[in-house]
Amino acid sequence: MSSDASAAAAAYKAAKEAWVTGHTGGSMSEATLVTGSALSTFILWAAIQKYHPKSPAHQILAASSRQAKNKIRNGFGSFLLDFTVLVVPLILGCTLFADYAYLWTFATLVFAAVVKSVSGPSDDEILKKEKKRFKWRDSDDEYSADDQDDQEDEKENRGSSTQASVQEHDQGHDGVRQRKSVKEPEHSSLQVDDATASGRIKISKFQENPRKIFLSVYRAGMMILTCVAILAVDFPIFPRRFGKVEVYGTSLMDLGVGSFVFSSGVVSARGYLKREVMPFGKQMMIALRTSIPLLILGLGRYISTKGVDYQEHVTEYGMHWNFFFTLGFLPIFVTFFRSLADQVRFSILGTIIAVVYQYFLTYGGLEDYIQNAPRVDIISMNKEGIFSLAGYLAIFLVGVDVGLYVLPNDPYFFMRRKSNKKKAKKGKLAMILLSLAFLLTMGFITSYGILHIPVSRQMANLSYFFWVITFNTGYILCFLLAEIAITLNEPSALAIARAQAKANLSTAANNKRLASTVHLPPLSCPPLLEAVNRNGLAVFLVANVFTGLVNLTIQTLYTPDTQALAILIAYMAIVSALAWTWQVFGWRLKL
Numbered sequence: 061m062s063s064d065a066s067a068a069a070a071a072y073k074a075a076k077e078a079w080v081t082g083h084t085g086g087s088m089s090e091a092t093l094v095t096g097s098a099l100s101t102f103i104l105w106a107a108i109q110k111y112h113p114k115s116p117a118h119q120i121l122a123a124s125s126r127q128a129k130n131k132i133r134n135g136f137g138s139f140l141l142d143f144t145v146l147v148v149p150l151i152l153g154c155t156l157f158a159d160y161a162y163l164w165t166f167a168t169l170v171f172a173a174v175v176k177s178v179s180g181p182s183d184d185e186i187l188k189k190e191k192k193r194f195k196w197r198d199s200d201d202e203y204s205a206d207d208q209d210d211q212e213d214e215k216e217n218r219g220s221s222t223q224a225s226v227q228e229h230d231q232g233h234d235g236v237r238q239r240k241s242v243k244e245p246e247h248s249s250l251q252v253d254d255a256t257a258s259g260r261i262k263i264s265k266f267q268e269n270p271r272k273i274f275l276s277v278y279r280a281g282m283m284i285l286t287c288v289a290i291l292a293v294d295f296p297i298f299p300r301r302f303g304k305v306e307v308y309g310t311s312l313m314d315l316g317v318g319s320f321v322f323s324s325g326v327v328s329a330r331g332y333l334k335r336e337v338m339p340f341g342k343q344m345m346i347a348l349r350t351s352i353p354l355l356i357l358g359l360g361r362y363i364s365t366k367g368v369d370y371q372e373h374v375t376e377y378g379m380h381w382n383f384f385f386t387l388g389f390l391p392i393f394v395t396f397f398r399s400l401a402d403q404v405r406f407s408i409l410g411t412i413i414a415v416v417y418q419y420f421l422t423y424g425g426l427e428d429y430i431q432n433a434p435r436v437d438i439i440s441m442n443k444e445g446i447f448s449l450a451g452y453l454a455i456f457l458v459g460v461d462v463g464l465y466v467l468p469n470d471p472y473f474f475m476r477r478k479s480n481k482k483k484a485k486k487g488k489l490a491m492i493l494l495s496l497a498f499l500l501t502m503g504f505i506t507s508y509g510i511l512h513i514p515v516s517r518q519m520a521n522l523s524y525f526f527w528v529i530t531f532n533t534g535y536i537l538c539f540l541l542a543e544i545a546i547t548l549n550e551p552s553a554l555a556i557a558r559a560q561a562k563a564n565l566s567t568a569a570n571n572k573r574l575a576s577t578v579h580l581p582p583l584s585c586p587p588l589l590e591a592v593n594r595n596g597l598a599v600f601l602v603a604n605v606f607t608g609l610v611n612l613t614i615q616t617l618y619t620p621d622t623q624a625l626a627i628l629i630a631y632m633a634i635v636s637a638l639a640w641t642w643q644v645f646g647w648r649l650k651l
Contacts, residue, residue, distance in 0.1 A: 075617060076371035080293065085309030086301030092531065093161035094302075094312055095319075097153040098146075098281030099538055100168035105145045105586055106546050107172040111179040116141060117584070133587060134644045142588035143636050150281075151288050151628050154312060155297045156621070273585045274539035275466055279323050280589035283596055284632070286316050287603035291631055294607075294616040295624040304376060307431065307518055310527065314517035317383070318528030319535075321452050324387070325459020326536075328394070329467055332401060332460065343398055347391040357601065358384030368612060375518065379435060381445030389449060390456050397457065406464070410457030410525075411503075417450040418513065418522035430519055444518055451520020458529045465492055466536065490544065493537040500530040547583050588636060591643030598649040599639050606631055 109117040116138040123129045132138065149168060157164045292298040293313065302312040331346075338346075361382050365372065377383065397409055421427040426447060435441040466489065504526035507513050515523045592599050610616065610627065619627070642649065 072615060072617070073371050076294070076611075077373060079617060080303060080371075080373050081306065081375070083300055083303045083305050083309070083311065085305040085311035085314065086299075088310050088527070090161055091302075091310060091312045091315050093165055094154050094158070095282075095285060095315065095531075095535070096538075097150055097161075097165050097168065098277075098285060099535075099542060100165045100172070101146050101149045102277050102281070102539070102586070103542055103546070104168050104172040104175070105142070106583055107175040108141065108145065108179075110546070110583070111176050113179065134640075138587055139637070139640050142586050143633060146281075146586055146588060147284055147632050147636055148629065150285055151292075151625070151632060154285070154288060154299075154302060155292055155295075155625060155628065158299045158302065272466060273583060274543040275326070275536065276585045276593050277589055278536050278539045279327070279596070280586075280592040282316070282319050282323055283592050283599060284589075286320055287599065287635055288628065288632060289313050289316055290603060291607040291610060292624075292628055294611055295619055295621075295628070296617065297621040297624045304373075305517060306375060308514040308516050310515050311517075314515075314524075315528065315531060317517060318452070318455055318520075318524065319532055321387070321390070321455050322459040322462075322528055322532045324390070325456040326463035326466065328391070328456075329460045329463025332398070332464060333468060340395075340399065343395050344392070347395040350391045351388045354384050354388030354597075358382050358388055361604070364608070368608075370608065370611070375444060377445035377448075378442030380438075381442040386445060386449055386452055390453060393449075393453050394456060394460070405461055406457045407461035410454040410461070410529075413450060413457070414454035414522050414525040417454070418507075421519060421521055422513075427519065427521075448518065448520040451525055454525050455520070455528050459532070462493075462496070462533060462536070465489065465496075466540075490537065490540055493533060493540065497530060497534040497537055500526060500533055504530050543583065587643070588640060591639040592636075595639055595642050595647075595649050598642070599635060602638055603635050606635065 109115045112118070116132055116135075119132045120129045123132060149164075153161065153164050289298070289302070289312065293303050304313045304317070305311050358381075361384055362380055364370070372379075377386070397406070400409065421430075430443050430447055433440050433443065435443075439446060504523065507526050508515065508523045511522075513521060513523045515521070515527055517524055610631065614627075616624070641647075
């Protein structure tokens with residue numbers, strides 16, 4: 061009996077390994093559309109929050125106390141909305157509706173338009189109402205985060221009749237200059253203190269997430285898609301063309317691996333925005349503190365898979381290597397290039413590394429070694445993971461360079477911090493990303509279309525490098541344009557406060573009742589996505605653990621589609637609930 065069970069287990073393991081082996085992938089456009097559902101679901105979420113009168117955003121604005129507002133924001137209703145709108149459609153998009161990616165993304169956008177047209181007033185009606193109520197002029201809204209210094213100078217020279225307190229500080233952790241915010245609900249408010257009679261008005265702006273909304277949504281969307289895919293790939297409901305390609309080709313999961321590395325580079329740019337110049341030894345110590353936990357996780361994953369006789373895909377990374385090792389070594393290698401940051405852009409360094417690596421693949425015999433060399437020593441046993449590290453390093457460096465543009469309020473902050481170059485306006489960021497996307501597209505066309513280098517995630521070659529960074533730069537641009545479009549006719553916090561201050565001063569001077577606070581639900585980062593970003597690595601680790609548990613508990617290859625879909629939804633509900641709980645209690649798991 062035991063021999064029969066062992067034989068059955070061995071046969072099932074072989075079937076699982078065959079299930080993830082030999083894939084040739086699908087089209088780039090389909091992979092782009094499936095990931096694009098993260099953008100369309102965010103637009104739908106924003107429409108519900110902004111226009112539906114029963115949404116958590118409207119409930120928060122109607123609440124009177126901070127405690128009540130936090131209760132609504134952290135409550136089950138808010139979680140259910142986020143999970144239903146932002147996570148479930150992503151699960152359906154790469155499983156049940158995978159063959160209808162175009163229609164699924166389009167249907168989500170149509171639903172968002174229906175919510176806006178049915179539930180909420182038009183933008184023109186809102187503008188007319190607020191302009192009439194507070195005598196707000198279009199010129200009042202001519203302020204951006206890049207004009208903070210001008211606002212500071214104006215504040216210093218202004219008399220005591222009207223004093224706007226908008227403060228700016230340098231955030232030590234990431235070097236991004238931001239205005240200090242008071243902990244008030246998600247709207248702009250006018251606080252009238254005891255000195256109102258003398259004309260002193262204090263303007264306050266709450267900024268729930270000081271980082272960019274479009275960037276937070278992009279990162280969390282990629283993380284959620286990654287968590288879905290690493291378990292869904294074990295079920296037949298997940299199309300085989302979405303799985304990782306054996307050698308050459310493109311697929312959803314191939315794009316996800318590179319995007320994970322790219323987004324990690326974007327976030328790592330915070331450290332390079334600091335004005336502090338550290339010696340190389342200190343930089344390396346910081347890199348090691350980041351790398352060692354990842355390397356330990358990689359070692360733990362190797363030991364656990366061997367201990368439970370888990371199925372392995374050797375040609376993916378090698379016999380001992382896994383993705384955690386790749387992530388763990390990246391900060392160490394990046395540190396060697398940090399000293400060159402003031403002389404050459406990280407994107408140029410990354411491109412040079414990718415080109416040189418491709419030269420060795422093509423003309424140095426490295427590609428033949430990776431594909432055909434016998435596994436006789438530690439290097440040859442892990443040749444895929446070791447040599448692809450060069451390609452992932454190149455992707456990471458370009459991600460850092462993009463982060464230097466998108467993280468600061470001023471896109472040119474990193475370049476102009478030692479010069480007197482005029483600050484760029486906020487809209488310049490979209491033009492910068494558009495230009496980068498165009499240049500990277502030209503690079504991809506040259507590599508893939510002219511030089512005829514097939515895309516290979518396994519080797520992380522030049523075409524894969526250009527494909528990943530072109531997609532992600534364009535993807536970030538799309539999220540930025542979506543944010544601009546959603547907030548196009550939404551007056552800024554300062555514009556509302558300025559107009560409100562004028563109205564209140566006028567009514568106070570005539571002994572009239574003060575005008576009430578403007579209550580407009582502004583765009584914010586979805587709380588669930590914010591929670592995923594706060595503990596991104598921990599979420600990824602938990603997803604890997606649950607993926608292993610599910611595979612050890614049930615035979616995923618023989619699971620019906622309806623049952624598989626239910627398991628995936630329950631799995632993502634648990635992962636999302638854990639991230640939400642950590643966020644509510646303020647826990648940040650540093651690994």
